[in-house]
Amino acid sequence: MTRDKFINKLDRALISVPYEERKDIIQDFEEHFAMGENEGKSEEEIAESLGAPNQIAKEVLASYYLGKVEKSSSTGNVMRAVWAVIGLGFFNLVIVLAPFVAIAGFVLSGWIAGGAFIVSPLLFIINILLFPDSFNLIDMFASIALSGAGILLIIGMYYLTKLIRTVFIRYLNYNVRLVKGGMKA
Amino acid sequence: MNVQFKKGALELCVLALLDKKDRYGYELVQNISSKIAISEGSVYPLLRRLTKEEYFTTYLQESQEGPSRKYYQLTEKGRSHLYELRDEWQQFTKGVNEIIKEGVGYDKG
Numbered sequence: 001m002t003r004d005k006f007i008n009k010l011d012r013a014l015i016s017v018p019y020e021e022r023k024d025i026i027q028d029f030e031e032h033f034a035m036g037e038n039e040g041k042s043e044e045e046i047a048e049s050l051g052a053p054n055q056i057a058k059e060v061l062a063s064y065y066l067g068k069v070e071k072s073s074s075t076g077n078v079m080r081a082v083w084a085v086i087g088l089g090f091f092n093l094v095i096v097l098a099p100f101v102a103i104a105g106f107v108l109s110g111w112i113a114g115g116a117f118i119v120s121p122l123l124f125i126i127n128i129l130l131f132p133d134s135f136n137l138i139d140m141f142a143s144i145a146l147s148g149a150g151i152l153l154i155i156g157m158y159y160l161t162k163l164i165r166t167v168f169i170r171y172l173n174y175n176v177r178l179v180k181g182g183m184k185a
Numbered sequence: 186m187n188v189q190f191k192k193g194a195l196e197l198c199v200l201a202l203l204d205k206k207d208r209y210g211y212e213l214v215q216n217i218s219s220k221i222a223i224s225e226g227s228v229y230p231l232l233r234r235l236t237k238e239e240y241f242t243t244y245l246q247e248s249q250e251g252p253s254r255k256y257y258q259l260t261e262k263g264r265s266h267l268y269e270l271r272d273e274w275q276q277f278t279k280g281v282n283e284i285i286k287e288g289v290g291y292d293k294g
Contacts, residue, residue, distance in 0.1 A: 032225075035252075036211070051226040055224065060230045
């Protein structure tokens with residue numbers, strides 16, 4: 001691969017990184033090529049020992065998205081960071097995606113259960129409207145109690161979600177440290 | 186060799202090379218790749234990450250031959266991280282070496 005081709009491939013793979021940072025990364029590699037050529041190496045030789053531009057880009061992207069998620073952990077940022085870390089290799093597909101899906105499922109079900117509890121008096125009212133004969137006090141009080149429990153559950157879920165997010169981001173960082181670094185297998 | 190295992194080592198190599206003096210990227214890469222088989226390109230993302238984690242600071246310096254060079258300088262935080270990693274590494278390799286010494290000999294008998 002020639003120098004231009006290498007730089008182009010890397011630049012294209014890093015398209016989601018803001019211009020300033022991307023320029024900085026490309027600069028490092030241009031410097032590397034220039035110094036290698038000073039030592040009398042050919043462009044092909046240098047590109048060959050650098051490795052695949054796409055793999056390099058994956059490593060850059062993973063730490064870029066992780067840096068971003070630490071500044072603002074919006075759901076979109078968390079998702080992008082998860083995908084970027086998964087992109088590092090097949091190994092991560094298992095050790096990142098599996099816990100992520102499990103935890104996301106758990107959090108989601110907590111929120112849904114809380115929401116359903118809260119609206120349960122509403123369901124009770126609908127039930128009365130449709131079948132006025134079925135009114136009974138125990139059902140009514142049970143649905144009100146359930147609604148209260150739902151409010152508590154939602155409040156709990158709010159803090160739990162925040163905590164889980166922090167812990168999971170820490171896990172992603174640990175994972176990047178473990179899997180990254182670019183030794184030839 | 187096992188990829189995960191080798192990867193942690195690269196971070197230690199980079200930190201160790203910067204302990205005594207500042208070096209520029211190309212110099213770091215050449216120093217490491219002359220001794221260990223690595224994809225040279227992944228040293229740069231590693232350098233970026235460690236800079237973000239405040240283990241290094243960088244500065245540019247002109248050179249007579251070719252473009253100006255980006256030098257990496259170890260911070261105090263980086264130095265204490267280096268010593269931590271080094272101790273872990275030495276403990277780990279010492280253990281593995283002892284096991285090899287005991288284990289491998291018996292095969293012949």
